[in-house]
Amino acid sequence: MNYNKKTIRDVDVTGKKVLLRCDFNVPQDKETGAITSDKRIVAALPTIRYLLENGAAVIACSHLGKPKNGPDPKLSLAPVAERLSELLGQTVIFAHDVIGEDAKAKAAALQSGEIMLLENTRFEPGETKNDPALAKALADLADLYVSDAFGAVHRAHASTAGVAAYLPAVSGFLIQKELEFLGGAIFSPKRPLVAILGGSKVSSKIGVINNLLEIADTIIIGGGMAYTFSAALGGKVGDSLLEADWLDYSREMIEKAAAKGVKLLLPVDTVCADAFAPGANFQVVKAGEIPDGWQGLDIGPETVKLYCDAVADAGTVIWNGPMGVFEFPAFAKGTEAVAKALSHTSAITIIGGGDSAAAVEQLGYADQMTHISTGGGASLEFLEGKELPGVACLLDK
Structure with missing residues (x-):
């Protein structure tokens, strides 16, 4: 396998809608749901900032935990969107679904320099099965796919591998560093x-x-x-x-x-x-x-x-x-x-x-x-x- 992969520096991201796979699988307090460590969110910031500063519209996505039967409010990425907003110093628009009407409408309206976060990808049953229909629906939201979730690259899921069949795919800075x-x-x-x-x-x-x-x-x-x-x-x-x-x-x-x-x-x-x-x-x-x-x-x-x-x-x-x-x-x-x-x-x-x-x-x-x-x-x-x-x-x- 070739580990010499293209990164976001090797492509023009200006004016592009970028589907960015992050690893926001953060630890949370079992009682309150509060994020107990934001290290994984902080680790994604260099790639996110580069994309935003270079005129991309960023559609971030991630899994969180292992939801058993579809959506589970305790495993929503809403708290991650809130923390990411604080860290970036700008609003992170949150979609209440993954490929549903809310996600589609918000992705379509997203402007250069803006960022949104999709709901937990594992709320979709096709995610862990690498379902081509889900991968295609995710890809339809964007022009380019950027993978920066090293913690999930050993899994062939729709959002970690499947989408690359429908979009040009490059790595973010986190994966680039890991490979290096x-x-x-x-x-x-x-x-x-x-x-x-x-x-x-x-x-x-x-x-x-x-x-x-x-x-x-x-x-x-x-x-x-x-x-x-x-x-x-x-x-x-x-x-x-x-x-x-x-x-x-x-x-x-x-x-x-x-x-x-x-x-x-x-x-x-x-x-x-x-x-x-x-x-x-x-x-x-x-x-x-x-x-x-x-x-x-x-x-x-x-x-x-x-x-x-x-x-x-x-x-x-x-x-x-x-x-x-x-x-x-x-x-x-x-x-x-x-x-x-x-x-x-x-x-x-x-x-x-x-x-x-x-x-x-x-x-x-x-x-x-x-x-x-x-x-x-x-x-x-x-x-x-x-x-x-x-x-x-x-x-x-």
């Missing part, structure tokens, strides 16, 4: 390339490990998935998270890394606890020596030193998944030490969205990373080498 950093790390990394993989399960990272074994110089394993590797080597893991079905696969990966000359680093010690709780009793034991009734919740101090040394002279570091249960302060030390080590290195540091992004933000290191991906699932699939439908559909440069 993630693409650079995969296709032309500054070496040594170190990949840090954490999180809970080996099964969710199979494709990533397979692909990175072909391109990385060092792979570091942490988080819950490390205990499956430990058990694969005959270690005792107590009550730690274990995927018994993936023991053979883990052994194969260890052998494959050795055969390819890739350093595969596994924990040498573990912080284990007698319960999965923030105030649990804990102790440090050697990897593979976790007592019965105890569970590993973080990497130990020797492992921290090993991993921090491994990233010290890296050229590029990709990090996807925390080293432990960073939500509990007692078991956040491994994740925090790795984040601190990355903040001190001169390497290009790329955080692969999801929990890793949440961890570096929570621990205060976000502004010291080169790039934090806005798409957890999308960045994972990118690292697996999978084709992303919402990127494949854009025009090549």
Whole structure:
């Protein structure tokens, strides 16, 4: 797949009606519906401002949550339109449907320099099925399609991929940046390339490990998935998270890394606890020596030193998944030490969205990373080498 895609700078947007797919899937307070973080709205501003300043009329669209049976007032994008108006300092016209009479009338009346937001695209049942009729109806509202929702490009939905069959399609600045950093790390990394993989399960990272074994110089394993590797080597893991079905696969990966000359680093010690709780009793034991009734919740101090040394002279570091249960302060030390080590290195540091992004933000290191991906699932699939439908559909440069 070609990742060298046309952007809004490569086309003339003046006087055009632009259908802009954003990722406004923002977290909200369950009781009040208030937006609890507007990071995703803020991330879309550079592209929106460029389009408006260059004379486009912007028809923004996004999904929000997972509505079960059509429209759900709790998942309306109306609060997003309100917040976007405040951030832009101009009124964002809100359509109370996606392709209905209100959307059509407001899109038809939209002038250059004005912006409107359609209602939640998932209120239309055809959205997640990539229904061509819905894609065509969305495309009929505009002259140009701009994709800037990296968090949704791994899904072939009507508003993320389908519309590109009916309109010229280019990327906004957010997707351009993601392709530049993630693409650079995969296709032309500054070496040594170190990949840090954490999180809970080996099964969710199979494709990533397979692909990175072909391109990385060092792979570091942490988080819950490390205990499956430990058990694969005959270690005792107590009550730690274990995927018994993936023991053979883990052994194969260890052998494959050795055969390819890739350093595969596994924990040498573990912080284990007698319960999965923030105030649990804990102790440090050697990897593979976790007592019965105890569970590993973080990497130990020797492992921290090993991993921090491994990233010290890296050229590029990709990090996807925390080293432990960073939500509990007692078991956040491994994740925090790795984040601190990355903040001190001169390497290009790329955080692969999801929990890793949440961890570096929570621990205060976000502004010291080169790039934090806005798409957890999308960045994972990118690292697996999978084709992303919402990127494949854009025009090549």
